[in-house]
Amino acid sequence: MAPHLRQQPPVREDCDTCAVRDGSICGALTTGQLMPLATMRRIERLGVGETIAWEGAPSVMIAIVRQGLVGRSLLLADGREQVVGLAFAGDMVGRPFAAISDHSLTAITPTVLCVFPRAAFERFAAASPPLEHAVLLQSLDALARTHRNMLMLARMSAPQRIATFLLDLAERGDRTPAGHIAIPLGRQQIGDLLGLSIETVSRRLRAFERAGHIGLPGQRTLEMHDPTALAAIAGGRGTPSPPADGRRQGMA
Amino acid sequence: MAPHLRQQPPVREDCDTCAVRDGSICGALTTGQLMPLATMRRIERLGVGETIAWEGAPSVMIAIVRQGLVGRSLLLADGREQVVGLAFAGDMVGRPFAAISDHSLTAITPTVLCVFPRAAFERFAAASPPLEHAVLLQSLDALARTHRNMLMLARMSAPQRIATFLLDLAERGDRTPAGHIAIPLGRQQIGDLLGLSIETVSRRLRAFERAGHIGLPGQRTLEMHDPTALAAIAGGRGTPSPPADGRRQGMA
DNA sequence: CGTGCGGTTGATCCGAGTCAAGCCAAGTGG
């Protein structure tokens, strides 16, 4: 736990002006209802690679991602790591209602969080059905996305995985000033996410570039040249047009 | 008052004597609270292979598994199927709070369900915080188990997957009269669950048998000879002793 | 007595992992 890192320009701590409020579980509550929650919160900043929860360690906090990207990961006995989900701004992280955290949480980009002590959060949730409902919705959503990722890991080839990943990035990734798509992860992390080795990630990426489907002007930048081709390669990911439910996200 | 479907040996429809009540979300409610829920329920029996929910189709019902085993599955464009989770007796199935079902549900063994219309279930849940809380707990649990399965599919070798599967079966599978462990799935379904081809499943199984770790007296029966060896092969699956939270299950 | 289906076994192929260099850009210290 990184102590007092609140130097420099502090994030606006006011819930009313919070950029992610509507997209997060806080959106389920009115400002009045939110106040008691806000008083027990603290704001924390994480540098790239910093971890705030460890698989197997006591689950002590629940947090909302305000800015940045957080990876949920599991460790294999041999030390390899598997990223089982990503949390974007607005997503809740941490394991409520369990004594032990079942996965680790690591900042992939510089991150700002609203952190709540788990016990206090749970007490508050118990007293506030709309909040619990919001948490439930988010969990069900994450579960569905995780199922799709499972399908990907179990059955898709490396090119399919990469193509799916790139399309997801294009759909919800941030743009660089130059209008390109930012790749917020390093090759290793992409590998951890897709269940591939870094070499395979690199090779497949370049193959797509050589085929003209994408451009890679820098190692962390992406140009989409032919999304249709990628979609064709990605192939079987459910119905191509499932709006169905609310805010669709990249991956669990 | 439930409609009159009581032909043949009816399942005891009384919630008070329900075998799975405590293990299910119903356990969160008193008999008095449960009554209004019970009146809108209907009991349904499914034969092996029968499906009650289709991926992409409207989500119309929520159900509790009273007996049997139900698979949650996803379809790939090329027709292959991936089982992303199993629901045992006591588990809830169906997709609440979404218009579209995000996976299919198919009976793996003969199954008995308590079925609720989704709309009615949601209305009831909205009015009953303890029920919503129970649903939330179950979802969080399923999510954690799904994460572990993801890890398995992404990183483990075929022998590791089979060993993990067998250990899980031994842990929670039903026994045959002869004291052996029942394998409720066919080879194809095991393959769908573990992301392997039937041939690989068959080969690995026989290899374990030849090595003396297990016995396979019938194709649907299993004898555990050397669980320690299997555990060693399965290798990295979290801490071997994570009691941590309540009712531990085989897989999501 | 065929017929069909689930399971087993064998032969072959291919894709992704692994090992091993090499590349390039960004530090870092002399």
Add this chain to the structure above:
DNA sequence: CCACTTGGCTTGACTCGGATCAACCGCACG
């Protein structure tokens, strides 16, 4: 300012595990 290091990325050669294709077995069925 330049030599040297460092870490992330790329590329190549090789290996191997699991998918695929193809028989084949055995049992339950009509």
